[in-house]
Amino acid sequence: MKTLWIAFIVMAWAAPASSDDKTSAELALSWQAPEKFTDVRTANDSRSRFLERVQRNFEQVFQEMADKLPKGYSWQITVTDVDLAGEVDYFATNTGQAIRVIKEVNSPAIRFNHLLRDQYGEEVVSGEERLRDMSFMTGMTPRSHAPEFAFEKAMLQDWFKTELQPKLTEHAALPAKVSKP
Numbered sequence: 001m002k003t004l005w006i007a008f009i010v011m012a013w014a015a016p017a018s019s020d021d022k023t024s025a026e027l028a029l030s031w032q033a034p035e036k037f038t039d040v041r042t043a044n045d046s047r048s049r050f051l052e053r054v055q056r057n058f059e060q061v062f063q064e065m066a067d068k069l070p071k072g073y074s075w076q077i078t079v080t081d082v083d084l085a086g087e088v089d090y091f092a093t094n095t096g097q098a099i100r101v102i103k104e105v106n107s108p109a110i111r112f113n114h115l116l117r118d119q120y121g122e123e124v125v126s127g128e129e130r131l132r133d134m135s136f137m138t139g140m141t142p143r144s145h146a147p148e149f150a151f152e153k154a155m156l157q158d159w160f161k162t163e164l165q166p167k168l169t170e171h172a173a174l175p176a177k178v179s180k181p
Helices: 002-014 047-066 150-173
Strands: 026-031 074-083 087-089 099-101 109-117 123-132
Touching: 026 047, 047 074, 047 150, 109 150, 123 150
Parallel strands: 026 074
Antiparallel strands: 074 109, 087 099, 109 123
16 A cells, blocks of 8 residues: 555656646757767777767757757757767776877767757758867866766857857747748
């Protein structure tokens, strides 16, 4: 009986969180052949676990950006390549243990296709994006306590702010091409 009450309380508490009242855009993110990405090499983890961690972190970044989009919008993204900042080096330490060394010559990059639609299904923006941040070390310095994939996250957030948000503003100023409900 106690288990039944606990289950009932958990379901009642979670019900508002699963309602259909969305406050952000719907995000559909997919990965095209991640095993062939330019650089998602791991320094000290299995390749599959590291790739899962990379995907989880990038999904979080894209979801944070989607949360800033207007309600009712839908954003489809297919990530086609990732090149993480730095490179894995087996000789950087005396122990022979591999670590990811961040140098200016190994800038982060990502390539993805995307399609953003407004609440009426009209295309706001679409295309292939090829981002590379050649000056990634000017804004932040690599530290052992920095969040994982901080350079890649900063690059994506900068693109969102300077490229996508202005296009959203332009689109919002245009009259809708379809009749509004």
